Amino acid sequence: MTDNGMQAFFTPKSIAVVGASNNPDKPGSTIVENLFKIGFEGAIIPVNPKEEEVHGLKCFSGIDEIPEEVELLVLITPSGAIDEVMQQVDKRMASRNDIKGIICAAAGYGEINTEEGNRRERTLLDTANKWDIRVIGPNCIGVIDNANRVDTTFVETLMPEELRGEAGGLSFISQSGAVAASLLMWGASLASPLKFNKFLSIGNMGDVDFIDLLEYLEKDPVTEVIALYLEGYPQAGKLLKTMERIAKKKPVIVLKVGRSEAGAKAASSHTGSLAGEDVIYDNLFKQFGIIRVGTLEELMDTMQAFSIIPLPRGNQTFLLSQAGGPGIIGTDALSFEPQLSLAKISQTTKQKLKEELVPFATVCNPEGVADITASATVAHHVNSLEMVLEDINVDAVIFITVVPTFLPKVELGKQVKELLEKWKDQKPVFPVIMAGKWVEEVRTMIGQANYMTFETPERAVKVLGNMVDYYNFQNQARGGSH
Amino acid sequence: MELKSQASGYFLSEVATYKLLEDYSFPIAPYRVINQINEAKINGLKYPLVLKVVSPDIPHKSDLGGIKLNISSREEVISGIEEITTSLKKQEPEAKIEGFLLQEMVQNGHQMMLGLKQDPIFGTLLMVGMGGIFVELLKDVSWRLAPIDLNEAKRMLRQLKAYPILEGIRGQKKSDIDGLAELLVKLGQFGLENPQITELDINPVFVREDDLLIADALALIQGE
Numbered sequence: 001m002t003d004n005g006m007q008a009f010f011t012p013k014s015i016a017v018v019g020a021s022n023n024p025d026k027p028g029s030t031i032v033e034n035l036f037k038i039g040f041e042g043a044i045i046p047v048n049p050k051e052e053e054v055h056g057l058k059c060f061s062g063i064d065e066i067p068e069e070v071e072l073l074v075l076i077t078p079s080g081a082i083d084e085v086m087q088q089v090d091k092r093m094a095s096r097n098d099i100k101g102i103i104c105a106a107a108g109y110g111e112i113n114t115e116e117g118n119r120r121e122r123t124l125l126d127t128a129n130k131w132d133i134r135v136i137g138p139n140c141i142g143v144i145d146n147a148n149r150v151d152t153t154f155v156e157t158l159m160p161e162e163l164r165g166e167a168g169g170l171s172f173i174s175q176s177g178a179v180a181a182s183l184l185m186w187g188a189s190l191a192s193p194l195k196f197n198k199f200l201s202i203g204n205m206g207d208v209d210f211i212d213l214l215e216y217l218e219k220d221p222v223t224e225v226i227a228l229y230l231e232g233y234p235q236a237g238k239l240l241k242t243m244e245r246i247a248k249k250k251p252v253i254v255l256k257v258g259r260s261e262a263g264a265k266a267a268s269s270h271t272g273s274l275a276g277e278d279v280i281y282d283n284l285f286k287q288f289g290i291i292r293v294g295t296l297e298e299l300m301d302t303m304q305a306f307s308i309i310p311l312p313r314g315n316q317t318f319l320l321s322q323a324g325g326p327g328i329i330g331t332d333a334l335s336f337e338p339q340l341s342l343a344k345i346s347q348t349t350k351q352k353l354k355e356e357l358v359p360f361a362t363v364c365n366p367e368g369v370a371d372i373t374a375s376a377t378v379a380h381h382v383n384s385l386e387m388v389l390e391d392i393n394v395d396a397v398i399f400i401t402v403v404p405t406f407l408p409k410v411e412l413g414k415q416v417k418e419l420l421e422k423w424k425d426q427k428p429v430f431p432v433i434m435a436g437k438w439v440e441e442v443r444t445m446i447g448q449a450n451y452m453t454f455e456t457p458e459r460a461v462k463v464l465g466n467m468v469d470y471y472n473f474q475n476q477a478r479g480g481s482h
Numbered sequence: 483m484e485l486k487s488q489a490s491g492y493f494l495s496e497v498a499t500y501k502l503l504e505d506y507s508f509p510i511a512p513y514r515v516i517n518q519i520n521e522a523k524i525n526g527l528k529y530p531l532v533l534k535v536v537s538p539d540i541p542h543k544s545d546l547g548g549i550k551l552n553i554s555s556r557e558e559v560i561s562g563i564e565e566i567t568t569s570l571k572k573q574e575p576e577a578k579i580e581g582f583l584l585q586e587m588v589q590n591g592h593q594m595m596l597g598l599k600q601d602p603i604f605g606t607l608l609m610v611g612m613g614g615i616f617v618e619l620l621k622d623v624s625w626r627l628a629p630i631d632l633n634e635a636k637r638m639l640r641q642l643k644a645y646p647i648l649e650g651i652r653g654q655k656k657s658d659i660d661g662l663a664e665l666l667v668k669l670g671q672f673g674l675e676n677p678q679i680t681e682l683d684i685n686p687v688f689v690r691e692d693d694l695l696i697a698d699a700l701a702l703i704q705g706e
Binding site: 233234235236237240241269270271272273274275277279280283284286287476 | 541595597598599601603604605607609611617618621623624625626627630633634637638641681682683685700702
């Protein structure tokens with residue numbers, strides 16, 4: 001099979017939910033509801049011996065009793081029932097041979113590290129393997145594919161109903177169910193809700209693992225950006241090589257955790273004693289052009305930026321600030337990203353800025369920075385921003401404003417949004433709009449038009465640094481000078 | 483997942499490690515091996531010399547007084563051998579002394595360290611950093627997965643905090659950075675073709691203006 005059996009998880013014609021429930025407090029209820037809400041077009045088949053009907057759908061007492069074809073099976077039954085469930089699968093496959101994939105959401109398998117947990121995981125995997133069924137999990141929250149309108153998670157995603165099933169270009173794979181669930185809910189709560197394409201929680205990686213899914217996403221035409229939450233992988237070299245191959249085509253962002261080193265090592269060569277796992281991961285990420293982020297916040301910002309903001313075509317950065325202190329904070333943050341340089345704009349642009357702005361505005365002292373002052377009007381903001389964007393020496397702009405009470409904020413937001421619209425395919429702008437709830441309305445308005453704004457200069461600069469790193473890697477992979 | 487150095491292995495002596503590296507024409511500072519005191523002739527080597535004990539049981543020679551620097555006459559070679567032998571008999575009476583190594587003492591250049599590790603989860607890893615005794619404290623090293631090309635080797639060097647030292651600071655001349663990068667590429671090939679060598683330290687290699695010279699190396703071999 002060319003898709004390595006992954007297709008069943010994304011475009012199943014029918015999904016049987018084993019452990020489906022009418023009780024809204026049970027995950028077996030949420031899964032069925034999520035499939036409804038996302039508008040899944042195939043058949044939803046509840047299985048539960050205690051129910052006649054689930055959410056208005058006819059419910060079956062066993063997997064082997066379903067008359068229709070079943071392509072994907074979602075297991076939310078307690079792990080204690082796995083023997084019985086897999087016996088039913090075995091029986092069904094002997095006569096029907098139709099199931100291609102299982103998502104085992106339930107926990108209580110290998111991750112609890114007991115003999116019984118391991119035995120249950122083996123039972124699940126051995127039966128699946130016997131019939132060539134691919135398994136995601138166990139101990140995961142499931143899979144969302146917005147492009148194909150599949151949602152097998154039991155998470156209340158908080159995504160506004162009208163945005164459900166709206167696919168962005170970002171696909172995400174998580175080794176932790178809790179990290180996955182929190183990102184899903186947090187992402188949906190942002191000013192510009194984060195639109196995933198495929199969202200994959202892989203739990204214990206009993207069968208399907210990072211490499212299977214990365215290879216699928218590599219070829220998936222609607223996935224443009226890939227992000228991973230990674231705790232560890234037994235064949236790290238092979239994983240990194242796979243990520244390297246993909247990074248040449250699509251950005252690969254990773255939050256790799258587990259940085260503390262296991263105690264002292266046995267006496268060895270100096271090389272051996274210096275070989276800490278995290279430092280090696282860190283270096284190989286650099287070697288292979290993989291963007292490593294350090295925190296959940298940076299992961300969220302970076303995922304969103306790569307999905308929305310155009311990639312800068314160079315490292316020449318201009319910092320345009322309406323506020324003194326935040327401008328200095330931004331300049332400091334730039335100095336921590338050695339891959340970024342302050343842009344030297346032309347004399348013409350400098351002159352235009354001086355003519356536009358109030359006399360006491362500071363233009364390019366130092367180079368690459370302009371302070372338009374707290375007295376700046378809406379016109380000062382947007383006109384100076386456009387002048388800087390038009391300068392060919394500028395690859396990206398960090399634009400900072402702390403909106404004061406006398407500035408018509410909605411008008412500012414509207415005009416900034418229009419400018420972002422105009423430049424969206426040309427040059428990246430990182431708008432930092434700093435005034436808490438005072439500007440919430442403005443940021444939401446810009447966010448709903450699918451543009452990104454930032455709360456602090458540091459976060460904007462960090463993301464720009466990640467984007468320039470990736471630009472440099474792509475340039476170098478194409479044999480450019482570096 | 484924790485990384486451990488392979489416990490089931492043994493160290494090669496410095497001389498045996500050199501023999502392996504010579505097959506790949508790594509640049510090793512001129513040396514000769516003497517087995518007995520009456521063979522203590524320098525046969526064309528230039529003073530000053532370094533005198534080192536050859537023993538597979540003493541991988542970290544300097545810790546046990548197994549090295550004498552700045553040897554400038556035949557008399558000093560002989561007295562040096564006697565002193566090392568006496569010192570080791572006291573500290574490591576079980577250690578087997580196979581002989582002594584006389585090597586030209588490299589006079590200038592920056593001391594760098596190169597390393598190789600066959601890692602169970604990552605594969606063949608390469609390392610480079612400033613050599614000398616502080617490397618494990620400062621940890622200013624960079625790592626790559628082999629193979630690497632010349633550009634990657636240069637990026638690997640530029641990543642070091644100490645890189646400006648190689649470029650020359652305060653009026654110093656630039657060191658042979660290209661040569662060092664080529665050596666890293668070669669080390670990658672060596673590592674991929676010799677999986678039995680689970681760990682290798684080349685420490686130090688002296689990086690000079692126009693060339694490089696390896697002044698010590700230690701290999702760890704898999705097996706009994």
